[in-house]
Amino acid sequence: MEKTSVYIETFGCQMNTADTERAESKFRASGYDVVNDSTTADVVLFNTCSVRARAEQKLYTRIGEIRRLRAGNEPLMGVMGCVAQLEGAAIFDHAPAIRLVAGTRATDRLHKLIERIKNGERRALDLGERQEGEVWDVSPVERHSRYVGFVPIIEGCNKFCTYCIVPFSRGRERSRDADEIISEVHRLKSEGFQEIQLIGQNVNSYRPKSDIGIAEFKGATPFSRLLRAVASTGMPRIKFTTSFPRDFHADIVAAIDEYENLCNWVHLPVQSGNDRVLRAMRRGYKVSDYLSRIASIKNARQKISLTTDIIIGFPSEESKEFEDTMRLVEQCQFDGIYIFKYSERKATPASRLVDGVTEGEKTARFLALEKLQMEIQKKKYSEYIGREVKVLVEGESAKSAIDLTGHTTCHKVVNFRGTAELLGKIVKLKISEAKVHSLYGELVA
Numbered sequence: 001m002e003k004t005s006v007y008i009e010t011f012g013c014q015m016n017t018a019d020t021e022r023a024e025s026k027f028r029a030s031g032y033d034v035v036n037d038s039t040t041a042d043v044v045l046f047n048t049c050s051v052r053a054r055a056e057q058k059l060y061t062r063i064g065e066i067r068r069l070r071a072g073n074e075p076l077m078g079v080m081g082c083v084a085q086l087e088g089a090a091i092f093d094h095a096p097a098i099r100l101v102a103g104t105r106a107t108d109r110l111h112k113l114i115e116r117i118k119n120g121e122r123r124a125l126d127l128g129e130r131q132e133g134e135v136w137d138v139s140p141v142e143r144h145s146r147y148v149g150f151v152p153i154i155e156g157c158n159k160f161c162t163y164c165i166v167p168f169s170r171g172r173e174r175s176r177d178a179d180e181i182i183s184e185v186h187r188l189k190s191e192g193f194q195e196i197q198l199i200g201q202n203v204n205s206y207r208p209k210s211d212i213g214i215a216e217f218k219g220a221t222p223f224s225r226l227l228r229a230v231a232s233t234g235m236p237r238i239k240f241t242t243s244f245p246r247d248f249h250a251d252i253v254a255a256i257d258e259y260e261n262l263c264n265w266v267h268l269p270v271q272s273g274n275d276r277v278l279r280a281m282r283r284g285y286k287v288s289d290y291l292s293r294i295a296s297i298k299n300a301r302q303k304i305s306l307t308t309d310i311i312i313g314f315p316s317e318e319s320k321e322f323e324d325t326m327r328l329v330e331q332c333q334f335d336g337i338y339i340f341k342y343s344e345r346k347a348t349p350a351s352r353l354v355d356g357v358t359e360g361e362k363t364a365r366f367l368a369l370e371k372l373q374m375e376i377q378k379k380k381y382s383e384y385i386g387r388e389v390k391v392l393v394e395g396e397s398a399k400s401a402i403d404l405t406g407h408t409t410c411h412k413v414v415n416f417r418g419t420a421e422l423l424g425k426i427v428k429l430k431i432s433e434a435k436v437h438s439l440y441g442e443l444v445a
């Protein structure tokens with residue numbers, strides 16, 4: 001009997017990529033074919049993101065496209081991930097072509113929902129919690145990269161920032177058992193992975209139920225102890241993202257300083273440089289708290305690269321409050337910023353605030369901040385010229401057929417002339433050219 005083929009299209013963040021990898025592993029283990037082609041697959045699933053309104057609109061656009069493309073031979077279509085969790089059965093009304101809706105904790109049960117439909121049910125819905133015995137178990141075939149593995153360590157979020165939907169779509173924080181994480185890292189190392197990224201909405205809020213089992217660091221925060229335990233596996237490179245400022249303590253920096261394989265890059269979203277706005281966002285820290293974290297990072301023995309997220313035009317953000325954000329950016333000298341214009345997410349506390357910042361003002365602020373950051377980045381990146389860096393070669397450059405691309409330990413993109421046998425290797429490059437978002441280098445013999 002021919003196997004049922006499944007195609008999963010992923011929108012959004014690393015957590016969604018990791019969930020897709022997990023779902024695909026489960027499908028394959030349950031006798032399904034996982035394919036890369038939405039035009040022939042028997043089942044098409046959309047793994048959705050709801051952090052921004054645009055990602056949600058994209059879902060309905062894609063459903064329409066698949067229907068047109070596959071007219072007369074429509075696949076069984078389903079929605080999984082954050083939009084599924086939040087909208088639930090309402091998706092069936094918005095898009096009658098959808099027959100399956102699976103929430104963020106139903107990843108391991110997708111095949112059962114498909115079986116129910118095959119057995120005659122018109123529609124299947126599962127918004128339930130993870131069940132006993134369901135563990136992260138991703139096969140190497142399903143990983144998005146053969147060299148860089150995502151390892152989720154915490155799901156959900158307890159912070160309830162007023163603009164954010166994540167605590168509703170992904171539920172409360174649930175930390176994964178340290179033993180399970182360490183075993184996965186050992187497995188990835190034995191499979192030849194060169195880098196892992198510990199991922200979660202707030203990795204440094206990690207609080208497992210069971211002990212991490214590193215006696216000598218009993219007083220340190222669980223996350224810094226986990227970092228030390230993961231570093232002790234000997235995995236060549238370890239990165240982690242995203243960190244929450246309030247839970248970022250100096251022992252994380254101490255661990256990075258201590259272990260060479262803990263990479264020198266921290267992503268620490270600040271969101272605003274003004275205390276009133278931070279309070280309205282309910283971020284739980286002040287600008288001075290954030291700056292003290294930055295000071296501890298900048299005082300590290302090795303130079304740690306620093307990136308952040310900033311929201312422009314939060315409801316009622318005044319222009320002088322935005323100026324505070326500009327000042328903070330000037331002061332912190334970030335290596336990179338993800339700038340987002342505030343977009344309302346329904347049912348969040350911020351959606352009840354009057355959005356007094358016009359679209360024109362948001363755009364002007366966005367451009368001003370972007371310009372400032374480009375100047376900072378230009379200077380920062382040009383400081384690399386003439387320096388030698390170690391780069392994990394991850395693939396071919398998207399812009400040139402003769403170039404390869406990879407990341408430094410500080411998470412900068414570097415392109416260079418090279419051939420396919422270097423893929424998956426860590427090479428030494430001398431930087432010859434700096435752009436605003438990437439570097440160009442030459443192989444050092």
Ligand code: SF4
Binds near residue numbers: 157161166167244
């Ligand atoms: S910390 Fe705030 S912004 Fe980040 S996921 Fe949690 S609620 Fe959302």
